[in-house]
Amino acid sequence: MFDKFHEECGVVAIYGHPEAAKLAYLGLYALQHRGQESAGICTTDGAQIYSHKSMGHVADIFTSPVLATLPGGLAIGHTRYSTAGDTVLLNAQPFSVACNKGRVAVAHNGNITNASELRTDLERRGAIFQASSDTEVILHLLAHSSERTLAGSLRDALLQLEGAFSLVFLAQDRVIVARDPHGFRPLAVGEMEISGGRKCYAFASETCAFDLLGAVYLNEVEPGEMIIAGPEGITRERYAPEQPRAQCVFEQVYFSRPDSVVFGRSVEESRENLGRLLARECPADADLVVPVPDSGVAAAIGYSAESGLPFRPALIRNHYMGRTFIEPSQAIRDFGVKLKLNPVRHLLQGQRVVLVDDSIVRGTTSRKIVRMVRQAGAREVHLRVSCPPTVSPCFYGVDTPTRSELIGYDHSVEEIRRFVEADSLGYLSLGSLRKAVGDDKHEYCYACYTGDYPTDLVNIEELISARQKKR
Numbered sequence: 001m002f003d004k005f006h007e008e009c010g011v012v013a014i015y016g017h018p019e020a021a022k023l024a025y026l027g028l029y030a031l032q033h034r035g036q037e038s039a040g041i042c043t044t045d046g047a048q049i050y051s052h053k054s055m056g057h058v059a060d061i062f063t064s065p066v067l068a069t070l071p072g073g074l075a076i077g078h079t080r081y082s083t084a085g086d087t088v089l090l091n092a093q094p095f096s097v098a099c100n101k102g103r104v105a106v107a108h109n110g111n112i113t114n115a116s117e118l119r120t121d122l123e124r125r126g127a128i129f130q131a132s133s134d135t136e137v138i139l140h141l142l143a144h145s146s147e148r149t150l151a152g153s154l155r156d157a158l159l160q161l162e163g164a165f166s167l168v169f170l171a172q173d174r175v176i177v178a179r180d181p182h183g184f185r186p187l188a189v190g191e192m193e194i195s196g197g198r199k200c201y202a203f204a205s206e207t208c209a210f211d212l213l214g215a216v217y218l219n220e221v222e223p224g225e226m227i228i229a230g231p232e233g234i235t236r237e238r239y240a241p242e243q244p245r246a247q248c249v250f251e252q253v254y255f256s257r258p259d260s261v262v263f264g265r266s267v268e269e270s271r272e273n274l275g276r277l278l279a280r281e282c283p284a285d286a287d288l289v290v291p292v293p294d295s296g297v298a299a300a301i302g303y304s305a306e307s308g309l310p311f312r313p314a315l316i317r318n319h320y321m322g323r324t325f326i327e328p329s330q331a332i333r334d335f336g337v338k339l340k341l342n343p344v345r346h347l348l349q350g351q352r353v354v355l356v357d358d359s360i361v362r363g364t365t366s367r368k369i370v371r372m373v374r375q376a377g378a379r380e381v382h383l384r385v386s387c388p389p390t391v392s393p394c395f396y397g398v399d400t401p402t403r404s405e406l407i408g409y410d411h412s413v414e415e416i417r418r419f420v421e422a423d424s425l426g427y428l429s430l431g432s433l434r435k436a437v438g439d440d441k442h443e444y445c446y447a448c449y450t451g452d453y454p455t456d457l458v459n460i461e462e463l464i465s466a467r468q469k470k471r
Contacts, residue, residue, distance in 0.1 A: 009080040009093070010034035011107045011187070013168040013203040015175040015229035017194060020075035025062045027202070027209040028077045032058050033257060034109075034205060035081035038092035042105040044172050045072035049103045053078075053092040076170045078107035081399065091133040094170070099143035101150045105170040108135040109205055110185045110397040113163030113457055138167070151176065151228060155239045158226070162455060164248075164396035166221070168203060174230035177203045181243040182454060183223030184396045184445060186251060186262045190215035201229045206260035220264055245443035246454035250398065252437045252444075253387050254295050254358045265438060268298050273436035274386040274428060275302025275356065282426025283307060284354045284382040288347070292357040292369060293317040299386035300356035309354060314347040315373070337368040349377035356384050360416065361400070363407040367420040374421075383422040388430050389413070392451040400448060 010031030014020040024041045039061050040053025050070050054061045058079060078093040096105040112118070115134035118141065123129070127140045141157035142150075150171055158167075164184035169176040179187050190202040190210040202215045210217050221227055224240040247263045248255075258268040278299065289309045291300030294317060304311035318340055353373055360366045360383075370381050389408030393400045403409050407416055417425035428436075430449055437444060447453045 009078055009107070009109050010205040010209075011109045011166060011168045011203075012075075012077045012205070012209055013107075013170070013175045013177055013229075014075045015201045016073055016198065017192075017200040018073055020073050021067050021070035023200075023202070023213055024075040024077035025058065025067060026212045027204050028058045028062075028079050030209040030212045030257075031079055031205055034255065035079040037080050038089065039077070039079040040092050040094050040107070041070055041075055041077040042094045042096055042107075042170050043070040043072040043075040044103075044170060046172055049096050049105055049170065049172065051094065051096045051105065053089070053094070055089055055092065074170060074173075074175055076105060076107050076168045076175065078168075090130060093133070093135060094168075095133075095136055095139055096170075097139050097143070099139070101142060101145075101153050101171075103172055104139065104142065104150070106135060106138055107168050108138065109166045109187075110164035110180065111395060112137060112161050112165060113395055113455065114161070115163075118160065138165075150174075151226070154178070155226065158239055166205065174228055175201070175203070176226060176228050177221055178226040178239065179221045179223055181224035181240040182246040182445075183263075183443075184246055184248050186247075186256070187221040188261070189218045189221060189227065191218055192216065201234065203227075206256050206262060208257045208260040211259065217261060244454065245441075246396075246445035247443055248394075248396065248398070249433065249437060249439075249444040249446055250387075250394075250448065253433075258298050263443075270437045271298030271386070272302035272305070274433070275299035275304070276306040277302075277432040277436055278356070278384055278386050278426070278428045279303040279306035281429060281432060282384050284352075284384070284424060284426075286352040286354045286380065286382055288312045288314075288351055289354045289356060290314040290348075290373070292355060293341070296357045296386070299358065303354065303356050303384065307354075312344075312347045314344045314353070314376075315341050315369070316344060317341055337365060337372060341369065341372065343372055343376035345376045348373060350379055351377075352380040352382070353378045354382045354384055355422075356386065358386050359390055360385055360407060360420065361390055362405055363416060363419050366422075370421050380423045381421075382424045383417075383420060383426075385425070385427045387433055388427050388449040389416070390448050392448055392453075394448050395453070395457055396445065396447075398448070 012027030014023045021043045038055045039058045042051045094105040094107040112134040118137045122140045145153035145156040147153040165180045166185040166187040167178045192215040207217045226239045228235045252270040256262045256267045289304040291297040391409045
């Protein structure tokens with residue numbers, strides 16, 4: 001669905017390509033769905049680091065004249081939706097500094113749960129912060145490290161971080177990437193050949209970026225692993241002891257594009273499995289299956305295939321909305337949803353509809369969509385959700401509401417059904433969610449569905465307070 005969960009960002013890194021900035025731009029373009037607030041690219045030609053970042057969408061920011069100001073064969077890029085820090089250009093990434101380890105830039109996907117404590121300690125030691133993003137803390141830790149080399153300083157910094165992070169760093173002659181020891185957020189490795197048989201390396205939050213670049217997906221950056229791409233080639237090392245994996249299951253349910261491979265698994269396959277298992281657990285006496293686009297489409301295909309009910313794309317999404325629009329001065333009921341979705345009345349008239357979505361958060365958007373389908377002529381609306389009820393906020397890089405705002409936290413399924421005004425409501429069970437994503441080794445994080453967080457949250461009251469202030 002939309003306007004429900006947002007992940008902090010998407011990251012990309014390029015090593016060894018003469019048009020690194022253009023490749024980073026293309027990678028960010030493919031990752032635009034992971035953040036529409038701001039975007040930035042840093043490059044280096046071996047002598048200095050060049051940077052450009054702005055609020056807005058990737059294609060609007062990085063015009064040909066702008067890309068021409070970003071020379072060099074190494075680049076990192078970032079597209080952001082804030083989960084920590086304010087919505088201002090000052091917090092746009094990558095962050096770039098000159099320090100005792102040379103010129104360094106960094107971009108981050110995730111959320112550092114002990115950032116506040118680290119920041120307070122750094123400020124006591126004389127650090128001056130420019131932004132309110134948790135990512136800036138990482139650069140200060142790097143600069144304050146007593147280690148002499150960049151890799152050593154980075155190791156030192158990473159070991160002080162808690163929470164979720166997939167990081168891409170740019171130095172004057174190398175790209176370094178790293179993932180937190182639990183592997184919350186994805187980060188993939190790819191390569192491509194350029195003239196003379198030389199190899200260029202690419203790193204990205206999702207493999208759909210590699211498809212646009214023409215890069216071959218190799219594997220994942222392992223949890224607790226640091227990879228250095230430099231003049232000496234590629235080196236991979238584990239910087240932290242192995243921890244129980246806690247890959248974000250919502251990457252498979254909602255965030256990632258269905259054409260991506262995330263955590264080594266096809267997202268489309270996972271979502272179709274979600275729909276199939278949902279059809280078995282929550283059948284409906286109905287005439288057709290309708291997805292809530294775009295994230296409900298694959299699950300609806302699976303539900304249709306398993307149930308034998310025809311799949312009909314009876315809700316059309318407007319993909320061309322700008323960041324702002326003129327709202328009518330006289331209130332039009334459910335205006336925001338109507339701006340984004342429009343029903344195909346011909347398909348819905350007189351039908352009993354199974355409406356498939358990926359989640360219900362506050363419930364208000366779901367209610368508007370159920371009303372819309374009913375007003376378009378549907379006789380019955382049976383809402384089916386391809387994950388369990390969301391009962392807890394995420395502190396690992398997902399901008400979910402506070403617990404009190406989550407309708408699944410203190411309402412029964414029947415109470416939620418009445419609120420969203422559906423004829424019936426069914427959620428996928430946690431066991432079936434595990435099965436759909438192939439989690440035989442218990443390697444995913446399900447905290448948003450269980451309230452069982454895989455790490456010790458340093459200051460949960462402060463994290464909750466910060467989340468409330470943002471709203």
